[in-house]
Amino acid sequence: MSPPRRRNTTAVAVAATLIATVFALPARAHQPALWPWPQQIYISGNTVPVDAAKFEVECEIDNPCPTKFQNELQYYADLVRHSCSNSVYPKANNNDGDDEASSSSSSSSSWDQDGQKIDSCVVKLATSDDALAIDSNQTFRLTVSSDPYPNCLVEADNMYGAYYGLVTLSQLCDTSNTTAPSILEARIRDEPRFAFRGFLLDTARHFLPVSYIKRVLDVLALHRYNVLHWHVVDSESFPLQSQAFPDLAEKGAFSPDAVYKTEDLVDVVQYASRRGITVMPEFDVPGHGSWGKGYPSLMGCKDVLDPTNPEVYTFLLTFLKEMLEIFPSEYIFLGGDEVDTSCWLKNPEIAEWLQQHDMTDAELFDYFWQNVTSEVIPGLEGRKVGVWQSNKLDIKPTLLPEGSFGNVWQDPKMMGPVIDGGMPVVLSGTYYLDQDNSATAAGPCKAYAWQQTWKCMYQEEPFDQLTQEQWSSLIGLETTMWGEGVNRFDFEARVWAKAAAVAERMWSNQNVNDVAEAQVRLDRHICRLNLMGVHAGPIIPGFCSSDVDGEAW
Numbered sequence: 001m002s003p004p005r006r007r008n009t010t011a012v013a014v015a016a017t018l019i020a021t022v023f024a025l026p027a028r029a030h031q032p033a034l035w036p037w038p039q040q041i042y043i044s045g046n047t048v049p050v051d052a053a054k055f056e057v058e059c060e061i062d063n064p065c066p067t068k069f070q071n072e073l074q075y076y077a078d079l080v081r082h083s084c085s086n087s088v089y090p091k092a093n094n095n096d097g098d099d100e101a102s103s104s105s106s107s108s109s110s111w112d113q114d115g116q117k118i119d120s121c122v123v124k125l126a127t128s129d130d131a132l133a134i135d136s137n138q139t140f141r142l143t144v145s146s147d148p149y150p151n152c153l154v155e156a157d158n159m160y161g162a163y164y165g166l167v168t169l170s171q172l173c174d175t176s177n178t179t180a181p182s183i184l185e186a187r188i189r190d191e192p193r194f195a196f197r198g199f200l201l202d203t204a205r206h207f208l209p210v211s212y213i214k215r216v217l218d219v220l221a222l223h224r225y226n227v228l229h230w231h232v233v234d235s236e237s238f239p240l241q242s243q244a245f246p247d248l249a250e251k252g253a254f255s256p257d258a259v260y261k262t263e264d265l266v267d268v269v270q271y272a273s274r275r276g277i278t279v280m281p282e283f284d285v286p287g288h289g290s291w292g293k294g295y296p297s298l299m300g301c302k303d304v305l306d307p308t309n310p311e312v313y314t315f316l317l318t319f320l321k322e323m324l325e326i327f328p329s330e331y332i333f334l335g336g337d338e339v340d341t342s343c344w345l346k347n348p349e350i351a352e353w354l355q356q357h358d359m360t361d362a363e364l365f366d367y368f369w370q371n372v373t374s375e376v377i378p379g380l381e382g383r384k385v386g387v388w389q390s391n392k393l394d395i396k397p398t399l400l401p402e403g404s405f406g407n408v409w410q411d412p413k414m415m416g417p418v419i420d421g422g423m424p425v426v427l428s429g430t431y432y433l434d435q436d437n438s439a440t441a442a443g444p445c446k447a448y449a450w451q452q453t454w455k456c457m458y459q460e461e462p463f464d465q466l467t468q469e470q471w472s473s474l475i476g477l478e479t480t481m482w483g484e485g486v487n488r489f490d491f492e493a494r495v496w497a498k499a500a501a502v503a504e505r506m507w508s509n510q511n512v513n514d515v516a517e518a519q520v521r522l523d524r525h526i527c528r529l530n531l532m533g534v535h536a537g538p539i540i541p542g543f544c545s546s547d548v549d550g551e552a553w
């Protein structure tokens, strides 16, 4: 039988403001495998019995809850139901953990006698605004308490913060006693360290079906990634339909079946938004392009546009205007990556134009960006721009409008010069998921074994490369899954655990950086992912119940 549900949440909220802040992990064998680790947490050591099969998530009765959030309540409840029914810890009758299991069940036995189990969590939102923004308020508070009777409350500014609170709740399940699952009594206050937590998905080197992208989004959201940097096209293929320029996909895709139709793009954007993820599309110009397969006159050489051709700018404006109808992201990523400007010199018409204009090929690159800024970006309804920056200032920050950001992909030491040049920065260079090592500022961090690589990434502290004045200009981090050697058959094993390691760097306090401690939690977190059917690779020898009875997804 359920206790009366307490909807007056004021007392809990007040109590939550009084809690002690602890950064240290509790001394408990079954410490919660929270991932990422919260900014503030208090754990009493008690557990509250849970009715996993009946668990529900509900909005507080007097508070506004947007329909978009209500539509997800069952999804959130299922997360908790699943986590509270599947143990990431060895069973209590194993040698390991016997003591803790019995002590936690004894601490909660009075609730068992009363038949009082926690069977719901109430969500209280400060605003019913369901608009998604990268820097929206993602703060949440989570309270699980047995006093005066089992109750659970998630308080957040908006639905996206509440989602993170509910994922955290699911990670507090303790199923070490399989016959009597419980939730750890806890008070947590959490907020992200970085507003921009990106993941690059490359669908140009290998196509990924929409259903697979949705699966990727689900798992990213569990790790609080909030930007999908969709590297949708590149020199190899153009798998994206444009109504204005149909030949881009018709002539540029690997196969007619490997094309994201307009409705597919909208579908991905909407699905991502439900999970709190903004889809930032990338159309890399002037290089890394397969525009020429459909529209050869745009190209100056093999995969580089012709900056001397005025049509290039009208084309880009029309194309990008179509795309911004589909992608509401505040940023459009325009690349600027790895342009071999000398290739322009091999085109006799461009070479002659350069001579007439007394310009070098390097100056033509700047000319391209000047014209993009004057001719194209003003037509993009205030969207901001992202570009790559390598180990030099490829694109002079003064050539782009204010608010543009640089993604530093090669040498983390370049963050400082890019920031000093006037551009906020996202760092991806040390977090390349397709590599078995990490190019850190201190030099390459190379692990002998593939499963150790996460440690290189976990330990790479971005602030170490910056002066304190520059810190606030580092808006986020990004892991990149370049797709040359990855399709949907090996994707998850490549991505997880490494992208999880970086997710903690993106979200948690800077001082959460103890690799030995993290390894214990990450190992159990990987088990949790495996129990959900995610093909994440283990990081150390050990056992997960998915090894014997896990369901394949």
Ligand SMILES: *[C@@H]1O[C@H](CO)[C@@H](O)[C@H](O)[C@H]1NC(C)=O
Pocket (backbone or CB within 6 Å): 092, 093, 101, 102, 105, 112, 177, 178, 179, 180
């Ligand atoms: C598990 O919980 C049940 C019900 O509270 C209890 O009877 C049993 O002793 C517990 N098992 C262990 C191993 O603690």
Ligand SMILES: *[C@@H]1O[C@H](CO)[C@@H](O)[C@H](O)[C@H]1NC(C)=O
Pocket (backbone or CB within 6 Å): 126, 137, 138, 139, 156, 157
């Ligand atoms: C975020 O939202 C919480 C809850 O509504 C509020 O207390 C806090 O002040 C907000 N933070 C910012 C930076 O607006």
Ligand SMILES: *[C@@H]1O[C@H](CO)[C@@H](O)[C@H](O)[C@H]1NC(C)=O
Pocket (backbone or CB within 6 Å): 309, 310, 311, 313, 370, 371, 375
């Ligand atoms: C590019 O910029 C130059 C210099 O600002 C200008 O003269 C030229 O008309 C622009 N070209 C196009 C196609 O916009």
